[in-house]
Amino acid sequence: MTRLISESPILPASPAELRLLIEQRRSVRRFTDEAVPDAVLRDCLELATLAPNSCNLQPWSFQVIRDPELLRRLHPVCLNQNAARSAQVLVLVLARPDTWREACQQIIEQWPEAEVPPPIRDFYRRTAPFQYNQGPFGLLGCFKRWLVRVVGLRRAVMRTPNSRAQMRLWAVKSTALAAENFMLAVQSHGYASCPLEGFDDVRLRRVLTIPRQAVPVMLVAVGKASEKGVYNPRLRFPLERSVTWL
Template sequence: MNSFTSEQTPVHASPAALRALIESRRAVRRFTAEVIPDEVIRDCLEMAVLAPNSCNLQPWSFQVVRDPALLKQLHPVCMSQNAAQAPLIIAVLARPDTWAQACKDIVTYWPEPEVPQRIRSFYAKTAPFQYNQGPLGLLGLFKRQLVRVLALRKPLMRGPNSKAQMRLWAVKSTALAAENLMLAFQSHGYATCPMEGFDEPRLRKVLDIPRQAIPIMLLAAGRQGEKGIYNPRLRFPLEQQVTWL
């Protein structure tokens, strides 16, 4: 059964099981040398891309680094931190540049024999207008002015109408996929550590990252090693961060 296209009866995990999984996830800084099987990595990536995302354009990509020589090159790029010595590192990339191809792919991979006309129309006209910023961002500038005028009469979605907004748009969806990815590894008994401490220009050279892709994190994964968790968990009081209206 294709998990991406089949109709399924909704499955509800128990709150206790979900809480146990989430609470068990910690940022692990030391890993054993045990290699994660490819089938486990693939399963985790399949769960990652089931994350909700804007307009279903799935603006992400992943570079799976398993080669020992390449991992060795990444270690100094990651400030030589212990977590970067994991047997697996996945570069999680936000892709504000893939929306046009994604609009075509929606129609190509539609999970029903016939693509509804409203879907064809949306991804042929509405979505391209919404996400295209034009040469030098000039179309985005025009759209910002147009929205400013039209919004005087009714509420409107105000973006993304600039290249900076497109970067944020892609990062938000990719972050959701990254959380799925971490919990997926946790469900298989593997630990993870999301690393933001890396030298991006050097990272781009080592991994040959596309120019417009945004590395939002390097995810180290593997079996938790001895003294892999440095400190007890600390979260601020919920009342400090939540407003009930």
């Protein structure tokens, strides 16, 4: 069912409030035994799915792991990191380069107005399927790479994704935005999180049922921060190191 986001007269959070929330978010590696309510997790996941994403195809999925036995089996998969061992919940964040076709159809079927605008219908029935379809064995992607080289000699063109590897990158970029939304939402509820990229992908698939083409982007540990959950003071390089003003 389509979720409608109503226009609200309430003013958004101030820059100071947003800065405080972002500054308070730290990667917490030790959690207490306090449970995380399902209602909190659901709200955070809903906010995660409001993240901006490519062509609104929402190429992500999430697995919320609460079962104690599954959590225990994931400890060695996560290299026995303290964040995984002490978390009450682990959320597996998956990029889904394989769901674009289904998403195109769902957007048309679930459009939140009585009529789907013709440009929208045309995009999701013709343009997007051509753009994201790589064909059997990636052969269509090979053709498109040749095509954009020729057409790109005369005008700007969309040059990617035109391979299965580029599709994976395409999905991961949007999914990472959703993961950040999720962690900030967790922080806003008074809980803490830690993104875990250190895990054994092969063993992860032995413990959890993961679609073959899905890309595990990260596991997010969630819980109530313990007193010594943050190990070190924050270090960030000066802005001038990474920003160029043109």
